[in-house]
Amino acid sequence: MPTPFTADDATRLSETFAQVVADGASPGGVIAYGTTDDNPHFLSAGKVAPECGNTTPDQNTTYDIASLTKVVATWPLIGQALDAGLLDLDAPIRDFLPPMNSETPSGEATVRQLIAHTSGLRASTRLDHYRGSDLPLHELLCRESLEDSPGQHRYINRGYILLGLALTHIHDRPLDHLGTALWKTLGMDATVYGPVARAPQVAPTEQRIPGAPRIWGAPHDDNAGLLGGVAGHAGVFSTPGDLAVYAQQLLSAHTGGDEYGLGAWLHASLVPQTPIEPGLDRGLSWILAAGCRVAYHHGFTGTSLYLAPETGRYLVICTNAVYGGNARTKIAPLRALALKTISAT
DSSP, rough: OOOOOOOHHHHHHHHHHHHHHHTTSSSSEEEEEEESSSSHHHHHHHHOOGGGTOOOTTTOEEOGGGGGGGIIIIIIHHHHHHHHHOOOSSGGGGGSSOOOOOOOOOGGGGGHHHHHTTOOOOOOOGGGGTOOOSSSSHHHHHHSSSSSSSSSSSOOHHHHHHHHHHHHHTTOHHHHHHHHHHHHHOOOOTTTESSOOTTTTTTTOOOTTTTOOOSSSSSHHHHHHHHTTTTTSEEEEHHHHHHHHHHHHHHHHHTTTTSSSOOHHHHHHHHHOOOEEEEEOSSSSEEEEETEEEEEETTTTTEEEEEETTTTTEEEEEEEEEGGGGGGHHTTTHHHHHHHHHOOO
């Protein structure tokens, strides 16, 4: 039986959420939490943003989920491609990309290394440096020299960009079409690749230049923006309600109701691939904590998704904390409490 959240859990989360919003960490946001056998619960704080008037965020507010794209789009699509025999975890990524006519040291990285951030590829990713090139993006990325020996953990976006390009190639379909088909199947009708139209229920993110318009409905990530909003590492927009549905589907699949082929993939992804720091390991895409009983991932804009398969619990944080600058430090107390809460047995 799933372990429900307690009233005290909800109170602590609500109070901490209200405090970080009052401290200016984010204009507002929504927490979704629950288990596999009940309806999601939602906690709201603040407003969507000053540009949206008095609109209060709720389960239908759309957020740029940033790097949650890795676990909401790329990771499940890779799992399904593996199940269909279209990918091999331990084969080099170049095998799943269009042919290349040059040395491709970064193309030797395996799918497993890319998804677990152990590839040794260059960590800095500036696709604007490729402007004006005659070569396709996958070849430009694969021609780059390795920055480190494979095996050590280093968070690298370009690996997920390559994974997204590989998914497009093996399916001969655009990545956003693949994502939409997956999300529709899972019941996530509000989840899309951006850009999305500006509206009061769409959370704006950062104002990059004083006096210039704020980013609103377009991907906050520069590299995703250069790719038209569709990339393997960032670019997806979703709602607290849809992310709760996703979490429930994954947890249900993990316990045996694997209708969409993701249960075995989640099991495999909870096996540590490399240490990050004491107490944290990297699985396949997910960060693993609490002795690998909890899997989670963050998005730069101020989003987080936590799963606890053994207890059947999940927790989602949706904010636009990047609205005022670096979201990571500002919402750290909320994320820390979320991890502590979801880790309880």
